Amino acid sequence: PPKFTFHIDNGEDVLLFFMYFIIAFVNAALTFKIRGVEKIAHKKEEKENTLKLYNTLLHSLSHELRTPISTIIVATDNLQADNKKLSEHNKAELLSEISKAALRLNTQVENLLNMSRLESGNIQPKKDWCDMNELIYEVISSLKENLENRRIDIEIKKDIPFCKLDVGLMEQVLYNLILNANLYIPEDAIITIKAKLINQKLILIVEDNGNGFDAAEIDKVFEKFYRSKNTSTGGTGLGLSIVKGFVQAHNGTITLENIETGGACFTIELPVETNYINNLKNE
DSSP states (O other): OOOOOOOOOSHHHHHHHHHHHHHHHHHHHHHHHHHHHHHHHHHHHHHHHHHHHHHHHHHHHHHHTHHHHHHHHHHHHHHHHSTTTSOHHHHHHHHHHHHHHHHHHHHHHHHHHHHHHHHHTOOOOOOEEEOHHHHHHHHHHHTTTTTTTOEEEEEEOTTOOEEEEOHHHHHHHHHHHHHHHHHHSOTTOEEEEEEEEETTEEEEEEEESSOOOOTTTTTTTTSTTOOOTTOOOOOOSOHHHHHHHHHHHTTOEEEEEEOTTSSEEEEEEEEOOEETHHHHHHO
16 A cells, blocks of 8 residues: 655744644634534524424415315205205205315315425326326316316317326316406406427427416415415415426426516426327328
């Protein structure tokens, strides 16, 4: 093995030599101490954040779950108590209320389960070939009652191929985006959904001609539990954070921008494998 020899010619060199080792020792000790303090502070911050998230979630759910449950109970009680006195129109209205409340309740539970999966890191997309026409129209169909009086424009490029992605996750992404737009835009506003392929990237766009977002909110909308301050609409603030998580699970990106003529535009870009077998079927 190589041998190292130190040449110390005078007392000053000896002093400098020992000062070097003292400084190195003190630096190592301080670094160790600082890392220990940072670790404790990090754990404390994590604990505080967890408590904050728990309190926020509990506060949101105390309203968001209670409201649809109360609606279902009241409507059910009315149907059972006055079933013979109720007209067919009244019965249909009560059943409609139960259905809408159940869908709202199911959405909140799905969001909680999905957020739990994201937080635990258990999201592993199970990709399969998907027809974008089927995916988009399936989501619209599942939101039929919510979109009853809403104009929806769908623009899907005719030559778009099959794309390989997790159908369940992407259905939830579009579901949350469309539902979010429907809740926050005026009644006469239009929701437009677009799908196209550019340079092996699937581009999905959900836009509207409503009022758009405040500039200060655009960078916050994907945060957990964030809700716009300019709306009285309920919600736990999980929908868009789940959208971002599912898109990122596909190694994709999602951006939000206001449209100059009015409204908001969510743009998703996903790198995908493609197959043009659907085009052959259409020929």
